Amino acid sequence: MGNCQRGRPRDAEPLHTGTRTSPDSKLLQVHDRPTIGDVFPNLKGSTQLSDDFDLYEYIGNDKWGLIFMHPGDFTPVCTTELGAAAGLASEFEKRNVSVVGFSCNNAQSHRDWIVDIKVATGEQVNFPLFCDPDRSHAKWLGILDQNNRDRKGLPMTVRSVYVLKPNKEVALVITYPASTGRNMNEILRVIDSLQVSHEYEVGTPANWTPGGRVLINATLSDNQAEGRYGREQIEYVDVPSERFSGAIRRHYLRYVNDPTVKEQPQEGT
Ligand code: BEZ
Numbered sequence: 001m002g003n004c005q006r007g008r009p010r011d012a013e014p015l016h017t018g019t020r021t022s023p024d025s026k027l028l029q030v031h032d033r034p035t036i037g038d039v040f041p042n043l044k045g046s047t048q049l050s051d052d053f054d055l056y057e058y059i060g061n062d063k064w065g066l067i068f069m070h071p072g073d074f075t076p077v078c079t080t081e082l083g084a085a086a087g088l089a090s091e092f093e094k095r096n097v098s099v100v101g102f103s104c105n106n107a108q109s110h111r112d113w114i115v116d117i118k119v120a121t122g123e124q125v126n127f128p129l130f131c132d133p134d135r136s137h138a139k140w141l142g143i144l145d146q147n148n149r150d151r152k153g154l155p156m157t158v159r160s161v162y163v164l165k166p167n168k169e170v171a172l173v174i175t176y177p178a179s180t181g182r183n184m185n186e187i188l189r190v191i192d193s194l195q196v197s198h199e200y201e202v203g204t205p206a207n208w209t210p211g212g213r214v215l216i217n218a219t220l221s222d223n224q225a226e227g228r229y230g231r232e233q234i235e236y237v238d239v240p241s242e243r244f245s246g247a248i249r250r251h252y253l254r255y256v257n258d259p260t261v262k263e264q265p266q267e268g269t
Contacts, residue, residue, distance in 0.1 A: 032142055034162065034173070039168050040065070040067075043102075043130055048110035048111045053130065056168060058100065059166075060098065062166050063096050063098050063166060064096055064164060064171075064194075064195070065097070065100070065163070066092065066161065066163055067101075068082070068182075069102045069157045069160040072103050072104065072157075073112075074109075075178075077180070079113075079116065079117055080121060081181045081182055081184075082101060083117045083118075083121025084121070084184045085101075085127075086121075086124055087122075088184055089126065092188075095191050098127075100129070101125075101127065101128070102157065103156075104132045104154070105132075114129075135154070143160060144156070159175065159180070161174050161182055163194060172194060174190075196214060196259065199259075199260075201217045202259065203217060210260065212258060214256060215255060216254040216256055218252065222236075225254060233257065234255070235256075239252075
């Protein structure tokens with residue numbers, strides 16, 4: 001395991017402290033939880049499919065990564081989630097995304113649980129589930145939830161989902177409480193948003209779905225935006241703060257059609 005390479009300035013305040021108190025009052029050295037902009041560390045170890053799993057190799061150089069941290073095998077909410085994720089395998093493939101699960105259980109536990117998931121949800125989990133039965137990776141990643149314990153009283157992993165860009169930088173992390181299953185349609189939607197933003201210097205508005213209009217980033221001047229999209233394709237929203245701001249018009253709210261949707265050729269052209 002390597003260190004997270006932080007995307008924030010060296011002198012920035014740390015987001016998390018480096019130590020936390022373990023249930024038996026010993027101090028555990030834990031790493032800051034990876035967050036947006038960090039390079040997610042390479043996880044090496046076992047899955048239910050192999051003993052020499054390497055996260056970076058598995059994701060590949062030109063694919064996105066999706067990591068589901070789940071509190072534990074044989075738990076009800078996680079069972080439904082992994083079944084739902086397995087059912088969307090072709091959607092993840094379409095988006096060039098490699099999926100991996102993670103919990104503090106061993107390979108045999110994962111294999112037995114996958115049989116249950118198939119019966120319970122009708123879906124076959126074919127993606128790797130990382131094994132961390134001694135919790136060493138979870139401790140180091142800072143993803144143990146001290147308030148949520150298994151039957152033995154040991155902390156379970158948080159219900160987080162990480163999306164990694166092809167360069168292994170964290171593009172998104174969302175954390176849910178153990179009681180709430182993740183919305184897989186939202187995960188697909190957010191991957192669509194991340195991918196369009198990554199490629200086109202745009203943002204996506206509230207409740208955006210693919211095909212909807214996007215917002216041009218402030219990194220592009222009006223001239224640059226018009227050069228890229230054409231003046232007539234851009235809607236500049238006329239907001240009061242800009243109307244009275246003198247000669248400088250910032251145009252911070254600029255819509256354009258979803259650039260991933262190609263214009264259909266007109267008939268006869
Ligand atoms: C669940 O997946 O159902 C679950 C996991 C940990 C604690 C509570 C519920």
